Amino acid sequence: MKIKKSKGRIVFEVVNYSILAFLAILCIIPFLHLLAVSFSADEFTSKGEVFLIPQGFTMQAYEYLAQKKEFFTALGISVMRTVLGTAISLIVIVMTAYPLSKTDGRFKGRTGFTWFFLITMFLGGGLFATYFLYKQLGLLNNFLVYILPGACDVWFVLMMMNFFRGIPKEIEEAALMDGAGQFTVLFKIYIPLALPSIATIVLFTAIGQWNSWFDGIMFMNDPSKYPLQSYLYTMIVSSDPTKQSGFTLTPEQLEALKNIGGKNLQAAQIFLGILPIALVFPFLQRFFVKGITVGSVKG
């Protein structure tokens, strides 16, 4: 069915699209700037002369990075924690949300269990208690510290639970009537129907995993076990000369200050740090479709 466009509609669309396009450009500019800086020579970047077009084009930063072992180790750890962390999170979240989405009549003690999870949303132990707990669980200096502690995100459990509840229970009843078990119902019916929610959870968990830096720094004893973001933190934030203590830099500190990779190197690292996760977006986009359940139940 084609809607005939009135004049007002056309004006609206033009304005609408230009505002959206403007916003889109605003979002893209920082990336382009970063890219331009990473390809520019330092003498231009240090003067702040690079905006969107590289000045004094050079690949030097990328060439230097290509032989930097630490960068790739950290990248590998980040990829691993993102892939494994997201997969495990997803399994745990779905398996928790499914039973909790049932009514009290079918799952006795459901309210108790729900509160058990909910409480963790409001009360946390703080850093000291957390550190102790991890120490006793043997998670310190262990790759699993990236994955296990945050695997069951209660917020996402709630979201998933509500989504499951929104699925008409007639579908489940019909399946059970036809002899399906709970696992069949979950995997054959609920999960396919919940794809939009699952995509959302995958996206947020993956981004969360990719971006977290603090756990690496606090719970790992060696920088060689840092994920990419912690590595970037040590390279960029904590070597920031403006954070040094004033007049008293030692001769060696000064030497180090001058040897800090130029702005192009920092930009190149940040850009490569964003790239993999940015590439995930387009692949998940197609799942953000609602209304698959429309029409599955008559009446």
Next chain:
Amino acid sequence: MKKSRFVRLCCAMLALLFVVNLVSCFGGKDDNGPDYDDPTRNPFGKYENTVKITGVMEYQAHNDSRVPQSITPDNQAFIRLIKEKLNIEFTYLWKVPPTQYSEKLSLSMLSNELPDIFKVTASDYIALKEAGMLKNLATAYEYASDDVKEYLNRDPDVINRLTDSDGGIYAVPQYSDNRRGVPVMYIRKDWLDELKLSVPTTPDELYTVLKAFKQNKGATCGLAMSNKVSGSYFSISSYMNMFGSSPYSWLLGSDGQLHADEISENSKAALKWLNKLYNEGILAKDVAASTVDAVQADVLGGKCGVVIGPWWQFEYPLGTAIGNGDEWVAAEIPLAEGKSVVVDREQVEFYYVVNKACKNPEALFKMINMYIALDGMPEAAPENGYVWSWCPTQFYDPYDINEQFIHINKQLEIDPKAEGPAPENWTAHMKKLWNAYPEYLIWKEDNFATKYQENMFANIMTRVNKDGAWAQIVNVYDVKKRVVFDEFYGISTPAMSSKGAIMAQEVEEYYLKVIMGEKDIDSTWDAFVSSWRRIGGDDVTAEVNNWYAKQAK
């Protein structure tokens, strides 16, 4: 600088109060058996049995391409050398970026996993000492090598203040020369020459020069000044120093009491002067939004002709501009009549301490001795896997720059072109400067045509030249003696910890508003001062003066 240190102190104090209480419940390791003792007190004596020492590390990547790829903090040359020469087996319990060090250290204290030797701030040191967790180093001090002894006693007061009445001493302080706190003015000589102006010596003359720079050279950022009152460089306070003002310092008044300088008449005069500059468009329009990075871009981009800042500005970041052909020279800070610059009375960067349970406190000194002795030696070359920033016992002569300045200039009187070899007894840094000097002369006489070696030439302009940066400091500090001291060097007082952040915020906001003319200084100054007093200033002043009275005893 003052503020960040201050805020850090506040945070550390709070964390420590909590931690130390807990730790004292857990108790330390049992210490049975006597400590190691070597009657000869040999500073470089090799242990017969391997001694195991643990430490922790503030980790920063080194970015030195000469260091082989396979080198890690655990296998670097220093660790290898102390095993070989001293029979010390050193291991790191953990490594963490400097910004997270104190947090991680608190966690270590809590979980009773303190290393044998580690670095602490003043407040950590006092808390640990009071909790009885530190080793008395009185005997260990006897193991210091001659060089280290000399360095530690550059300012004997520092060690004296640290020593208890019964002779106990629980830390090795790394302090630094308070000359380093004297700001230096850097100015575009090529612009001055072109406009036939001379180097300004007072704020009024500086004002004239800045006006000319703005009109004729298009200097849109008159002073290299960021929006931060304190900071390592480009801070507002370094400019306020021209008027003898130094926010967050405590100066002795004629009444024998210490007074906070952020509310002094000097500070008011300095702000008035900055406001005049702003009104005439000499300062950057968006001074409230000027980050250090943005200002740095202006300086390197030729939009700024005057920097007042620390002694090392030639080395960073002006060296880059000089390499590009901008001619910067150093000059004394143009002080207003009768005013003096404010420097810290005592500036201890950190303290090395030893865990009470450690049986070999002298190992700390042996390692410091080794670090000093290795300076400039071939086995300590980066190519051999030596990374100075990864050494657990970095230590430097507090008066290093002053020593370089004095000794090299003395030698230059005999050998003005540095053609002969450097004297044998010099430190490695002095020799490096000496060896680079002939090439520097060529570069200079060649009218900067030959290739500029950023590091070495900037070093020479800073530390050696009679018209260099350090020479200006010597003029102000030693020759003209135009310095006054910030007398408060204690740890943050309770009121500072609880109210300091709010007070600092008030100061920062008010200063920027006054500079930008949003508030008229004459009509609002008194209200600002009384508000500052009310929100905590009076309490802090009382505590600081209490502290000061105790020091005098």
